[in-house]
Amino acid sequence: MTEWLNVILQGVLIGGLYAMFAAGLSLIFGVMRLVNIAHGDLIVLAAYVALMVTQALGIDPLTSLIFVVPVMAIIGYALQRGLLNYTLGDDLLPPLLVTFGLSIIIQNGLLEWFTADSRKLQAGPIEIQTFQVMHGVWIGLLPLIQFAVAAAVIAGLQMLFYKTALGRAFRATSDDQAVAQLMGLDTRHVFAMAMALSLAVIAVAGVFLAVRTNFDPAIGPARLIFGFEAVIIGGLGNMWGTLVGGIILGVSQAIGAQIDPGWQLLAGHIVFLAILAVRPQGLFPKVWG
């Protein structure tokens, strides 16, 4: 019994990480209807940026966020202004294919630069600290921090969306780009800010991913898929939904892995497809606008 409780709890905490993968994806889809195929590879890129920062400055991974988040945000802004803005329009194909090309470029660029060796960030003693919540049920400190950060990130995004001028600009552009422009918004800038924000979230997710497991240049697409599944399970356009989606995915994978290690990923995908079959709009749909 407590064994299963532990498994489910681990799944819930991993769900926080998946929610962070999903939040950035959901954000840019909400603002500009762009699905970024390179999302997962950007998460891995953030992990490598953190690797370089921790090695160069000798600081621990969580502190490195002070550098990794702005660096990724700047990359996001530049990427949107310099490339992705030119792909937006009525046609679905250009953004899809350009981000797909970007995904291949990032993967192979990282492979060229860092080789295929798998790496990991060392966070020191907090990695192995655990505490007992009840008899036989243990929680790791790091997974707990990760989950709390994920919840904070989502709450922060929610607040930014509904309480700030930037959030108002995001919502206005999402509702009607032409009218937003007439009201004096520079949509190219608004889109770039959304991408910057998305990559800031990616930075946090990338660092936690790199602390939790080994990473190499090829693991990006799988993270994109996890994030995507969490978005669809939770319901398009719902930020808190991504957290629920992430948790459902995390718990499914944890239960699958407990039954048979080969079933970990499969269980997650099957639950996703099952939800798609019975409730294609997701659990809590709320398309922005």
Added chain:
Amino acid sequence: MSRVEHATRSSRIGVALIGVALIVLALAPFWGDRQMLRLLAEVFTFVALASLWNLLAGYAGLVSVGQQAFVGLGGYLLFALVILAGVHPIVAILIAGPIGALVAVPVAALIFRLRGAYFAIGTWVVAEVFRLLASQISVLGGGSGISLPAAMVVAMAPSRQAREFEIYWLALALTAAVLGTIVALLRSRHGLALTAIRDNELAAQSNGIDVTRIKLIVYVLTGFGTAMIGALIFLMKLRISPDTAFSVNDWTAFVIFITVIGGIGRIEGPIVGTIVFFIMRQTLADLGSLYLLIMGAVAIVVMLWAPKGLWGLIAERFGWQALPLQRRLVLAPKTEEPGERS
């Protein structure tokens, strides 16, 4: 009588050239060496895969990044039928097609619920599920894969040379069949509907085209062709593993780049793209992963500055079409009927 004509002067020349090329290629065993035959057969499989993806994404607007699901399915069907049921490999390839189509139906029922770019990632999830399932099949080598038993390969033909010729001609015939089917489809009423969907989905729908039904037909047909080509590819490779069979790079990234560079939404595009792709591969292969990086960059540049691809540039500049697909209304010359003047 006014009528609709498909052919133009350039398409008549194009068809003649394609006919000549087919004869030259069919005679390749008599003029090319073993290396040449292997390379050409690989070129054919990529022409077929890219043409099928082009039909799916370029015409039906179903941008899939998960066609490796069907390539791998075909490959595994070949190995399963040959190893477990003792079926002749060529028969197994022919069986892989209908099974691919059969599998495509429930897959479509699920992922057609996703729109646009989310559809794309949905197809990827399906391919991942197939890959993970394949690695659970222990009789076919599980996660590490399996080779086609030598005895069964040898039994295909009396000599090694005969077997190589057989596989080469099979590759040529299957690719020609795939291209022929696509051309026939595009010339049919469904083809007119597809071209309308390609140009403007909403307008097509409001003109009474059942868009979902046409998309389903195209998806299932593509599943059929892709599974068959997948089986052929792995008959040529003689070894299969989940990672090679369901590789997103090999069976989707390359295929997309080929189609985009050649010209998406045009039948000639994938052929031009494959030729460019293989020239690039032969010259850049030493660069390793840099070569993929360059491919990605070229595809982005083409998508942004020449979205209709190389063939699109040529076709628009000169008004060419290599195959008679256009529909032109030819008005009958006004002749006076004898009874009219009275």
